[in-house]
Amino acid sequence: MSSSQAHWDGAYADAETTKLGWYQAEHEVTISLFEMCDKKANRVIDVGAGVTTLIDALEQMNYQVSVLDVSREALRTLKSRHGNRISYLHGDLTNELQLDDYDIWHDRAVLHFLLEEEQKKAYVKNLESCITSGGYAIIETFATDGAQMCCGLQLCTYDESKLRSLLGEGWKLVHSLRHIHINPFGGERPYVSAIFQRK
Numbered sequence: 001m002s003s004s005q006a007h008w009d010g011a012y013a014d015a016e017t018t019k020l021g022w023y024q025a026e027h028e029v030t031i032s033l034f035e036m037c038d039k040k041a042n043r044v045i046d047v048g049a050g051v052t053t054l055i056d057a058l059e060q061m062n063y064q065v066s067v068l069d070v071s072r073e074a075l076r077t078l079k080s081r082h083g084n085r086i087s088y089l090h091g092d093l094t095n096e097l098q099l100d101d102y103d104i105w106h107d108r109a110v111l112h113f114l115l116e117e118e119q120k121k122a123y124v125k126n127l128e129s130c131i132t133s134g135g136y137a138i139i140e141t142f143a144t145d146g147a148q149m150c151c152g153l154q155l156c157t158y159d160e161s162k163l164r165s166l167l168g169e170g171w172k173l174v175h176s177l178r179h180i181h182i183n184p185f186g187g188e189r190p191y192v193s194a195i196f197q198r199k
């Protein structure tokens, strides 16, 4: 078991889902970005899905959903909710993964935990291994003027321009916005959410 898996399994074992700092009941911003994708884009991979209730919304929107997480604990929780209706992948985005093809990559609050250049390169390599030309990447992270720590871990925060340079010339920015996530304890957490399309 990697230290990353142990950390995240511990986080999910120690707290109720609704008391996790990143918990949100509603997903308006994320859904508005999914609605910008071509209607034919149906296969979604939600990376670092955790125990998000976004999956309920995606199922209702008739997406074919796969979830990937380094935490087996999180995957177990999702499996108890969604059974065999979705697919479950256990993996660490900082390693080279063997992924099927998808139309939409969604990441809320995972990228910002990757601090080393090599980890970020591995993330982009995994993204580009499964999203081909015309496909989308929806990436949501803490904004540069937001919190610098989450779940006891240091963060690398982003704004639109940092996300653009991370993905590089092969991606076109479709839309980005800043917004505030109110965590379960009432704290304000500025986020940036962006949708890119692969050229």
Ligand SMILES: C[S@@+](CC[C@H](N)C(=O)[O-])C[C@H]1O[C@@H](n2cnc3c(N)ncnc32)[C@H](O)[C@@H]1O
Binding pocket: 004, 008, 009, 022, 023, 024, 047, 048, 049, 050, 051, 052, 068, 069, 070, 071, 074, 091, 092, 093, 094, 107, 108, 109, 110, 113
């Ligand atoms: C802050 S939580 C966000 C969960 C979910 N996306 C949400 O918005 O509720 C970060 C998630 O990313 C997962 N994670 C962290 N590092 C990861 C990595 N290197 N590879 C895959 N998953 C990772 C954690 O297990 C955790 O479920």
